[in-house]
Amino acid sequence: MASTAKQRRLARRLRHLRTQAGKTIEDAAVELGCKHPKISKIENNQAGIKPEEVRALCRLYGASDHTTESMVTLARNAKARGWYLSxxxxxxxxxxxxxxxxxxxxxxxxxxxxxxxxxxxxxxxxxxxxxxxxxxxxxxxxxxxxxxxxxxxxxxxxxxxxxxxxxxxxxxxxxxxxxxxxxxxxxxxxxxxxxxxxxxxxxxxxxxxxxxxxxxxxxxxxxxxxxxxxxxxxxxxxxxxxxxxxxxxxxxxxxxxxxxxxxxxxxxxxxxxxxxxxxxxxxxx
Known part of the structure; x- marks a missing residue:
């Protein structure tokens, strides 16, 4: 199934936050306790990410509370399609x-x-x-x-x-x-x-x-x-x-x-x- 606009936006924003914070892919992988290819796949919209993992990365990147909550909500709803799907x-x-x-x-x-x-x-x-x-x-x-x-x-x-x-x-x-x-x-x-x-x-x-x-x-x-x-x-x-x-x-x-x-x-x-x-x-x- 093709990715949703929300999934593409989540991947793009995670990459933007990481680079803006001056963090490497390895830094993000250490935070999530995973190997760095997973971070690359997440940022290229080739793999999903859980809301709690998004919260952890936002904390690492120094994101504001507003941005963090927006990102977590986006992660929760990333796979969902709305009323227009009908x-x-x-x-x-x-x-x-x-x-x-x-x-x-x-x-x-x-x-x-x-x-x-x-x-x-x-x-x-x-x-x-x-x-x-x-x-x-x-x-x-x-x-x-x-x-x-x-x-x-x-x-x-x-x-x-x-x-x-x-x-x-x-x-x-x-x-x-x-x-x-x-x-x-x-x-x-x-x-x-x-x-x-x-x-x-x-x-x-x-x-x-x-x-x-x-x-x-x-x-x-x-x-x-x-x-x-x-x-x-x-x-x-x-x-x-x-x-x-x-x-x-x-x-x-x-x-x-x-x-x-x-x-x-x-x-x-x-x-x-x-x-x-x-x-x-x-x-x-």
Whole structure:
């Protein structure tokens, strides 16, 4: 069975803590009373580790109490898959990995070019996006994937997940699903942007070039500050979990925020488009 995102994260964090503390693999092996190949396998996600062993290594590495408890909890739950596993047969493996990372996160920073982010989509908008992005498939399969996307939004609505979304002006101009779906989606963005845990910014077309043209991505941040990145492409999703890669995308997102309108000006632009959209569609009909 393939490793879970939690298992990969646990292995990576143990290696990071050890190197940050200036400890060797031999030091860790002595602490656990094992041979050093076991430590190498643990850090390369080729072998599991017990919660009490994680606690011992955190003590050796001088980790804070908060980090230690976070690591021990991660070890206890490393093999577990959450609610999203029920969608395993109807979603791509990348969709399941994405949902797992998102569920484990405390915040998500998302950049989209042509689309509204999945966490902010209405069911009808999501349906149009999924139907357009896939070869012809059964309607019930589309509905299951819409259900997964909407289920992911619950943590946003309850305030358990913070979302900072940056989208281009093209995303709010593209009339996915037709007039009613388009207008309802813009109105939904206004509603969600009013939540204290949601921040929305739009990069206007007049802003010109920016640091991430053609590259939509999501940055996940976990409760201990570690993170991961998901980069969308035509045939799937690329997941990046090494700290230098994650930091590069975090910096890119900050640059995008600087290029975008302020949250207040973003809401004003949305209201303008909702008003004009009604008039424009009415003229067409």
């Amino acid at each position: 969608y395993h047969g109807v979603a791509n493996p990348e969709n399941i990995d994405f949902a797992e990372l998102e569920t484990d996160s405390v915040s998500v920073s998302n950049f989209q070019i042509d689309l509204v982010p999945g966490l902010l989509q209405t069911p009808d908008y999501a349906r149009a996006v999924i139907r357009t992005g896939l070869p012809p498939i059964a309607e019930d399969l589309i509905e299951h994937r819409v259900e997964l996307r909407i289920a992911r939004q619950q943590r946003v609505l309850t305030g358990d997940l913070s979302v900072w979304a940056v989208i281009t002006e093209a995303a709010i101009l593209r009339a996915m699903g037709g007039r009613d779906v388009h207008v309802a989606q813009l109105s939904r963005l206004l509603e969600l942007a009013a939540l204290p845990n949601v921040q929305l910014q739009i990069i206007p077309t007049r802003a010109g070039e920016h640091v991430s043209m053609g590259v939509p991505f999501s940055c996940f941040t976990f409760d201990d500050g570690f993170g991961a990145v998901a980069v969308d492409h035509l045939t799937g999703t690329l997941f990046l979990e090494e700290e230098p890669d994650v930091e590069r995308y975090r910096l890119a997102f900050l640059h995008l925020c600087s290029a975008a309108l302020s949250p207040q000006d973003t809401l004003a632009l949305l209201r303008k488009y909702i008003k004009e959209e009604h008039s424009e569609w009415e003229r067409r009909t």
